Amino acid sequence: MKNLILTTAALALTAGFAMADTVRLGTEGAYPPFNFLNDAGEIDGFERELGDELCARAELTCEWVTNDWDSIIPNLVSGNYDVIIAGMSITPERDEVIDFTQNYTQPDPSAYMVLTGNEGLDVTGAVIAAQTNTIQAGFVAEMGAPLVEFATPDETISAVRTGEADAVLADKSYLAPIAEENADLTLLERDELIGGGVGMGLRESDGELREKFDAAIQSMKDDGSLNTLIEKWEVGETF
Incomplete structure:
Protein backbone atom coordinates (compact mmCIF):
# COMPACT_ATOMS: atom_id res chain seq x y z
CA MET A 1 0.00 0.00 0.00
CA LYS A 2 1.14 3.45 -0.75
CA ASN A 3 3.41 5.12 1.78
CA LEU A 4 2.00 8.59 2.25
CA ILE A 5 3.21 11.66 4.09
CA LEU A 6 0.09 12.35 6.10
CA THR A 7 1.18 15.85 7.04
CA THR A 8 0.72 16.96 3.44
CA ALA A 9 -3.03 16.69 3.96
CA ALA A 10 -2.99 20.06 5.67
CA LEU A 11 -2.03 21.68 2.39
CA ALA A 12 -5.40 20.72 0.97
CA LEU A 13 -7.02 23.44 3.05
CA THR A 14 -5.27 26.09 0.97
CA ALA A 15 -5.44 24.39 -2.43
CA GLY A 16 -9.18 24.33 -3.04
CA PHE A 17 -10.67 24.21 -6.51
CA ALA A 18 -12.65 27.16 -7.87
CA MET A 19 -15.61 25.85 -9.85
CA ALA A 20 -15.23 28.58 -12.49
CA ASP A 21 -11.71 27.44 -13.41
CA THR A 22 -10.51 24.79 -15.80
CA VAL A 23 -10.27 21.40 -14.10
CA ARG A 24 -6.77 19.95 -14.39
CA LEU A 25 -6.69 16.16 -14.66
CA GLY A 26 -3.42 14.60 -13.50
CA THR A 27 -2.27 11.21 -14.78
CA GLU A 28 0.97 9.27 -15.05
CA GLY A 29 0.98 8.61 -18.79
CA ALA A 30 3.02 5.42 -18.36
CA TYR A 31 0.59 2.64 -17.42
CA PRO A 32 -1.23 1.21 -20.44
CA PRO A 33 -4.02 0.47 -21.04
CA PHE A 34 -5.14 2.86 -18.28
CA ASN A 35 -3.01 5.81 -19.41
CA PHE A 36 -0.02 6.25 -21.73
CA LEU A 37 1.52 8.63 -24.25
CA ASN A 38 0.74 7.74 -27.86
CA ASP A 39 3.03 8.18 -30.85
CA ALA A 40 2.02 11.84 -31.07
CA GLY A 41 3.07 12.40 -27.45
CA GLU A 42 -0.54 12.83 -26.33
CA ILE A 43 -2.18 11.27 -23.28
CA ASP A 44 -4.18 8.27 -24.42
CA GLY A 45 -5.85 5.15 -23.07
CA PHE A 46 -8.88 4.11 -21.07
CA GLU A 47 -8.64 6.97 -18.59
CA ARG A 48 -8.14 9.62 -21.27
CA GLU A 49 -11.34 8.54 -23.00
CA LEU A 50 -13.16 8.16 -19.69
CA GLY A 51 -11.96 11.49 -18.29
CA ASP A 52 -13.00 13.40 -21.40
CA GLU A 53 -16.48 11.86 -21.25
CA LEU A 54 -16.85 12.54 -17.52
CA CYS A 55 -15.89 16.18 -18.01
CA ALA A 56 -18.45 16.51 -20.81
CA ARG A 57 -21.21 15.01 -18.67
CA ALA A 58 -20.27 17.19 -15.71
CA GLU A 59 -20.17 20.25 -18.01
CA LEU A 60 -16.61 21.03 -16.99
CA THR A 61 -13.73 22.38 -19.06
CA CYS A 62 -10.78 20.07 -18.47
CA GLU A 63 -7.12 19.89 -19.39
CA TRP A 64 -4.64 17.06 -18.92
CA VAL A 65 -1.24 17.08 -17.23
CA THR A 66 1.24 14.29 -16.50
CA ASN A 67 3.03 13.69 -13.23
CA ASP A 68 5.41 11.01 -11.98
CA TRP A 69 3.64 8.37 -9.91
CA ASP A 70 5.75 8.72 -6.78
CA SER A 71 4.68 12.35 -6.28
CA ILE A 72 1.19 12.21 -7.75
CA ILE A 73 -0.68 12.56 -4.43
CA PRO A 74 1.52 15.31 -2.90
CA ASN A 75 1.22 17.36 -6.10
CA LEU A 76 -2.57 17.02 -6.06
CA VAL A 77 -2.68 18.19 -2.45
CA SER A 78 -0.39 21.14 -3.17
CA GLY A 79 -2.60 22.30 -6.07
CA ASN A 80 -0.61 21.36 -9.19
CA TYR A 81 -3.81 19.80 -10.58
CA ASP A 82 -7.33 19.13 -9.31
CA VAL A 83 -7.98 15.44 -9.95
CA ILE A 84 -5.94 12.24 -10.11
CA ILE A 85 -7.14 9.83 -12.79
CA ALA A 86 -4.25 7.39 -13.01
CA GLY A 87 -5.25 3.81 -12.29
CA MET A 88 -5.22 4.58 -8.57
CA SER A 89 -6.85 1.95 -6.37
CA ILE A 90 -9.01 3.17 -3.51
CA THR A 91 -7.42 2.24 -0.18
CA PRO A 92 -8.02 3.37 3.43
CA GLU A 93 -4.45 4.72 3.64
CA ARG A 94 -4.87 6.97 0.61
CA ASP A 95 -8.32 8.02 1.80
CA GLU A 96 -6.70 9.49 4.91
CA VAL A 97 -4.93 12.05 2.73
CA ILE A 98 -7.26 12.64 -0.24
CA ASP A 99 -10.88 11.98 -1.18
CA PHE A 100 -12.15 9.56 -3.83
CA THR A 101 -15.09 9.33 -6.17
CA GLN A 102 -16.91 6.03 -6.45
CA ASN A 103 -14.91 3.41 -8.33
CA TYR A 104 -14.95 3.42 -12.12
CA THR A 105 -13.43 -0.06 -12.40
CA GLN A 106 -13.93 -3.21 -10.41
CA PRO A 107 -10.97 -4.46 -8.33
CA ASP A 108 -8.44 -5.64 -10.93
CA ILE A 194 -5.84 -6.21 -3.84
CA GLY A 195 -7.63 -2.90 -3.32
CA GLY A 196 -11.19 -1.75 -3.84
CA GLY A 197 -11.29 -0.72 -7.47
CA VAL A 198 -10.00 2.43 -9.15
CA GLY A 199 -11.42 5.90 -8.51
CA MET A 200 -10.63 9.56 -9.13
CA GLY A 201 -8.64 11.22 -6.36
CA LEU A 202 -9.43 14.77 -5.23
CA ARG A 203 -8.49 17.10 -2.40
CA GLU A 204 -10.73 16.66 0.63
CA SER A 205 -11.75 20.31 0.36
CA ASP A 206 -13.21 19.82 -3.13
CA GLY A 207 -16.48 18.11 -2.23
CA GLU A 208 -18.49 19.92 -4.89
CA LEU A 209 -16.16 18.76 -7.65
CA ARG A 210 -16.22 15.19 -6.31
CA GLU A 211 -20.02 15.22 -6.39
CA LYS A 212 -20.01 16.32 -10.03
CA PHE A 213 -17.69 13.50 -11.06
CA ASP A 214 -19.54 10.99 -8.88
CA ALA A 215 -22.76 11.83 -10.70
CA ALA A 216 -21.04 11.55 -14.08
CA ILE A 217 -19.55 8.15 -13.23
CA GLN A 218 -22.94 6.93 -12.02
CA SER A 219 -24.61 8.08 -15.23
CA MET A 220 -22.08 6.09 -17.27
CA LYS A 221 -22.74 3.02 -15.14
CA ASP A 222 -26.48 3.48 -15.55
CA ASP A 223 -26.47 3.78 -19.35
CA GLY A 224 -23.85 1.07 -19.92
CA SER A 225 -21.27 3.34 -21.55
CA LEU A 226 -18.74 2.69 -18.78
CA ASN A 227 -18.95 -1.05 -19.41
CA THR A 228 -18.38 -0.37 -23.11
CA LEU A 229 -15.13 1.46 -22.33
CA ILE A 230 -14.02 -1.24 -19.89
CA GLU A 231 -14.53 -3.89 -22.58
CA LYS A 232 -12.83 -1.78 -25.24
CA TRP A 233 -9.67 -1.22 -23.18
CA GLU A 234 -9.78 -4.58 -21.35
CA VAL A 235 -9.27 -3.10 -17.88
CA GLY A 236 -11.13 -5.74 -15.86
CA GLU A 237 -14.65 -6.94 -15.20
CA THR A 238 -17.70 -4.90 -16.16
CA PHE A 239 -20.26 -3.58 -13.66
Whole structure:
Protein backbone atom coordinates (compact mmCIF):
# COMPACT_ATOMS: atom_id res chain seq x y z
CA MET A 1 0.00 0.00 0.00
CA LYS A 2 1.14 3.45 -0.75
CA ASN A 3 3.41 5.12 1.78
CA LEU A 4 2.00 8.59 2.25
CA ILE A 5 3.21 11.66 4.09
CA LEU A 6 0.09 12.35 6.10
CA THR A 7 1.18 15.85 7.04
CA THR A 8 0.72 16.96 3.44
CA ALA A 9 -3.03 16.69 3.96
CA ALA A 10 -2.99 20.06 5.67
CA LEU A 11 -2.03 21.68 2.39
CA ALA A 12 -5.40 20.72 0.97
CA LEU A 13 -7.02 23.44 3.05
CA THR A 14 -5.27 26.09 0.97
CA ALA A 15 -5.44 24.39 -2.43
CA GLY A 16 -9.18 24.33 -3.04
CA PHE A 17 -10.67 24.21 -6.51
CA ALA A 18 -12.65 27.16 -7.87
CA MET A 19 -15.61 25.85 -9.85
CA ALA A 20 -15.23 28.58 -12.49
CA ASP A 21 -11.71 27.44 -13.41
CA THR A 22 -10.51 24.79 -15.80
CA VAL A 23 -10.27 21.40 -14.10
CA ARG A 24 -6.77 19.95 -14.39
CA LEU A 25 -6.69 16.16 -14.66
CA GLY A 26 -3.42 14.60 -13.50
CA THR A 27 -2.27 11.21 -14.78
CA GLU A 28 0.97 9.27 -15.05
CA GLY A 29 0.98 8.61 -18.79
CA ALA A 30 3.02 5.42 -18.36
CA TYR A 31 0.59 2.64 -17.42
CA PRO A 32 -1.23 1.21 -20.44
CA PRO A 33 -4.02 0.47 -21.04
CA PHE A 34 -5.14 2.86 -18.28
CA ASN A 35 -3.01 5.81 -19.41
CA PHE A 36 -0.02 6.25 -21.73
CA LEU A 37 1.52 8.63 -24.25
CA ASN A 38 0.74 7.74 -27.86
CA ASP A 39 3.03 8.18 -30.85
CA ALA A 40 2.02 11.84 -31.07
CA GLY A 41 3.07 12.40 -27.45
CA GLU A 42 -0.54 12.83 -26.33
CA ILE A 43 -2.18 11.27 -23.28
CA ASP A 44 -4.18 8.27 -24.42
CA GLY A 45 -5.85 5.15 -23.07
CA PHE A 46 -8.88 4.11 -21.07
CA GLU A 47 -8.64 6.97 -18.59
CA ARG A 48 -8.14 9.62 -21.27
CA GLU A 49 -11.34 8.54 -23.00
CA LEU A 50 -13.16 8.16 -19.69
CA GLY A 51 -11.96 11.49 -18.29
CA ASP A 52 -13.00 13.40 -21.40
CA GLU A 53 -16.48 11.86 -21.25
CA LEU A 54 -16.85 12.54 -17.52
CA CYS A 55 -15.89 16.18 -18.01
CA ALA A 56 -18.45 16.51 -20.81
CA ARG A 57 -21.21 15.01 -18.67
CA ALA A 58 -20.27 17.19 -15.71
CA GLU A 59 -20.17 20.25 -18.01
CA LEU A 60 -16.61 21.03 -16.99
CA THR A 61 -13.73 22.38 -19.06
CA CYS A 62 -10.78 20.07 -18.47
CA GLU A 63 -7.12 19.89 -19.39
CA TRP A 64 -4.64 17.06 -18.92
CA VAL A 65 -1.24 17.08 -17.23
CA THR A 66 1.24 14.29 -16.50
CA ASN A 67 3.03 13.69 -13.23
CA ASP A 68 5.41 11.01 -11.98
CA TRP A 69 3.64 8.37 -9.91
CA ASP A 70 5.75 8.72 -6.78
CA SER A 71 4.68 12.35 -6.28
CA ILE A 72 1.19 12.21 -7.75
CA ILE A 73 -0.68 12.56 -4.43
CA PRO A 74 1.52 15.31 -2.90
CA ASN A 75 1.22 17.36 -6.10
CA LEU A 76 -2.57 17.02 -6.06
CA VAL A 77 -2.68 18.19 -2.45
CA SER A 78 -0.39 21.14 -3.17
CA GLY A 79 -2.60 22.30 -6.07
CA ASN A 80 -0.61 21.36 -9.19
CA TYR A 81 -3.81 19.80 -10.58
CA ASP A 82 -7.33 19.13 -9.31
CA VAL A 83 -7.98 15.44 -9.95
CA ILE A 84 -5.94 12.24 -10.11
CA ILE A 85 -7.14 9.83 -12.79
CA ALA A 86 -4.25 7.39 -13.01
CA GLY A 87 -5.25 3.81 -12.29
CA MET A 88 -5.22 4.58 -8.57
CA SER A 89 -6.85 1.95 -6.37
CA ILE A 90 -9.01 3.17 -3.51
CA THR A 91 -7.42 2.24 -0.18
CA PRO A 92 -8.02 3.37 3.43
CA GLU A 93 -4.45 4.72 3.64
CA ARG A 94 -4.87 6.97 0.61
CA ASP A 95 -8.32 8.02 1.80
CA GLU A 96 -6.70 9.49 4.91
CA VAL A 97 -4.93 12.05 2.73
CA ILE A 98 -7.26 12.64 -0.24
CA ASP A 99 -10.88 11.98 -1.18
CA PHE A 100 -12.15 9.56 -3.83
CA THR A 101 -15.09 9.33 -6.17
CA GLN A 102 -16.91 6.03 -6.45
CA ASN A 103 -14.91 3.41 -8.33
CA TYR A 104 -14.95 3.42 -12.12
CA THR A 105 -13.43 -0.06 -12.40
CA GLN A 106 -13.93 -3.21 -10.41
CA PRO A 107 -10.97 -4.46 -8.33
CA ASP A 108 -8.44 -5.64 -10.93
CA PRO A 109 -6.49 -8.83 -10.19
CA SER A 110 -2.75 -8.36 -9.78
CA ALA A 111 -0.53 -10.86 -11.56
CA TYR A 112 3.05 -12.08 -11.36
CA MET A 113 5.21 -12.03 -14.49
CA VAL A 114 8.43 -14.06 -14.76
CA LEU A 115 10.94 -15.07 -17.38
CA THR A 116 9.61 -17.87 -19.55
CA GLY A 117 10.82 -21.15 -18.10
CA ASN A 118 10.45 -19.96 -14.51
CA GLU A 119 6.75 -20.80 -14.22
CA GLY A 120 7.35 -22.97 -11.14
CA LEU A 121 8.56 -20.02 -9.08
CA ASP A 122 7.48 -19.94 -5.41
CA VAL A 123 6.66 -16.25 -5.04
CA THR A 124 6.62 -16.39 -1.24
CA GLY A 125 10.42 -16.62 -1.18
CA ALA A 126 11.22 -14.88 -4.46
CA VAL A 127 12.51 -11.36 -5.06
CA ILE A 128 9.50 -9.39 -6.32
CA ALA A 129 9.67 -6.10 -8.22
CA ALA A 130 6.85 -3.55 -7.91
CA GLN A 131 6.36 0.11 -8.68
CA THR A 132 6.98 2.38 -5.71
CA ASN A 133 3.93 3.52 -3.73
CA THR A 134 1.55 0.98 -5.24
CA ILE A 135 -0.80 -1.49 -3.60
CA GLN A 136 1.34 -4.25 -5.09
CA ALA A 137 4.47 -3.01 -3.32
CA GLY A 138 2.57 -2.92 -0.05
CA PHE A 139 1.20 -6.41 -0.62
CA VAL A 140 4.67 -7.87 -1.22
CA ALA A 141 6.01 -6.14 1.89
CA GLU A 142 3.16 -7.53 3.99
CA MET A 143 3.68 -10.98 2.48
CA GLY A 144 7.27 -10.87 3.73
CA ALA A 145 8.89 -11.60 0.35
CA PRO A 146 12.01 -9.63 -0.67
CA LEU A 147 10.80 -6.45 -2.42
CA VAL A 148 12.61 -4.19 -4.88
CA GLU A 149 10.80 -1.00 -5.83
CA PHE A 150 11.15 1.12 -8.95
CA ALA A 151 9.83 4.53 -9.97
CA THR A 152 8.25 3.37 -13.24
CA PRO A 153 6.48 0.19 -14.38
CA ASP A 154 8.96 -0.24 -17.26
CA GLU A 155 11.79 -0.52 -14.74
CA THR A 156 10.05 -3.39 -12.95
CA ILE A 157 9.95 -5.35 -16.20
CA SER A 158 13.61 -4.62 -16.86
CA ALA A 159 14.48 -5.90 -13.38
CA VAL A 160 13.03 -9.31 -14.22
CA ARG A 161 14.90 -9.44 -17.52
CA THR A 162 18.24 -8.52 -15.91
CA GLY A 163 17.80 -10.93 -13.00
CA GLU A 164 17.54 -8.22 -10.36
CA ALA A 165 14.09 -9.61 -9.53
CA ASP A 166 12.50 -13.03 -10.01
CA ALA A 167 9.05 -11.65 -10.79
CA VAL A 168 7.07 -8.41 -11.09
CA LEU A 169 3.69 -7.91 -9.43
CA ALA A 170 1.36 -5.41 -11.12
CA ASP A 171 -2.18 -5.07 -12.45
CA LYS A 172 -2.98 -8.02 -14.69
CA SER A 173 -4.51 -5.71 -17.30
CA TYR A 174 -1.09 -4.02 -17.57
CA LEU A 175 1.03 -7.18 -17.60
CA ALA A 176 -1.10 -9.44 -19.82
CA PRO A 177 -0.49 -7.56 -23.12
CA ILE A 178 3.24 -7.41 -22.37
CA ALA A 179 3.40 -11.17 -21.82
CA GLU A 180 1.43 -11.77 -25.01
CA GLU A 181 3.84 -9.66 -27.06
CA ASN A 182 7.11 -10.95 -25.55
CA ALA A 183 8.01 -14.64 -25.73
CA ASP A 184 10.58 -14.29 -22.95
CA LEU A 185 7.95 -13.22 -20.39
CA THR A 186 5.13 -15.32 -18.90
CA LEU A 187 2.35 -14.76 -16.38
CA LEU A 188 2.08 -17.14 -13.45
CA GLU A 189 -1.29 -18.75 -12.86
CA ARG A 190 -1.47 -17.21 -9.39
CA ASP A 191 -3.35 -13.88 -9.08
CA GLU A 192 -3.83 -11.57 -6.09
CA LEU A 193 -6.95 -9.46 -5.50
CA ILE A 194 -5.84 -6.21 -3.84
CA GLY A 195 -7.63 -2.90 -3.32
CA GLY A 196 -11.19 -1.75 -3.84
CA GLY A 197 -11.29 -0.72 -7.47
CA VAL A 198 -10.00 2.43 -9.15
CA GLY A 199 -11.42 5.90 -8.51
CA MET A 200 -10.63 9.56 -9.13
CA GLY A 201 -8.64 11.22 -6.36
CA LEU A 202 -9.43 14.77 -5.23
CA ARG A 203 -8.49 17.10 -2.40
CA GLU A 204 -10.73 16.66 0.63
CA SER A 205 -11.75 20.31 0.36
CA ASP A 206 -13.21 19.82 -3.13
CA GLY A 207 -16.48 18.11 -2.23
CA GLU A 208 -18.49 19.92 -4.89
CA LEU A 209 -16.16 18.76 -7.65
CA ARG A 210 -16.22 15.19 -6.31
CA GLU A 211 -20.02 15.22 -6.39
CA LYS A 212 -20.01 16.32 -10.03
CA PHE A 213 -17.69 13.50 -11.06
CA ASP A 214 -19.54 10.99 -8.88
CA ALA A 215 -22.76 11.83 -10.70
CA ALA A 216 -21.04 11.55 -14.08
CA ILE A 217 -19.55 8.15 -13.23
CA GLN A 218 -22.94 6.93 -12.02
CA SER A 219 -24.61 8.08 -15.23
CA MET A 220 -22.08 6.09 -17.27
CA LYS A 221 -22.74 3.02 -15.14
CA ASP A 222 -26.48 3.48 -15.55
CA ASP A 223 -26.47 3.78 -19.35
CA GLY A 224 -23.85 1.07 -19.92
CA SER A 225 -21.27 3.34 -21.55
CA LEU A 226 -18.74 2.69 -18.78
CA ASN A 227 -18.95 -1.05 -19.41
CA THR A 228 -18.38 -0.37 -23.11
CA LEU A 229 -15.13 1.46 -22.33
CA ILE A 230 -14.02 -1.24 -19.89
CA GLU A 231 -14.53 -3.89 -22.58
CA LYS A 232 -12.83 -1.78 -25.24
CA TRP A 233 -9.67 -1.22 -23.18
CA GLU A 234 -9.78 -4.58 -21.35
CA VAL A 235 -9.27 -3.10 -17.88
CA GLY A 236 -11.13 -5.74 -15.86
CA GLU A 237 -14.65 -6.94 -15.20
CA THR A 238 -17.70 -4.90 -16.16
CA PHE A 239 -20.26 -3.58 -13.66
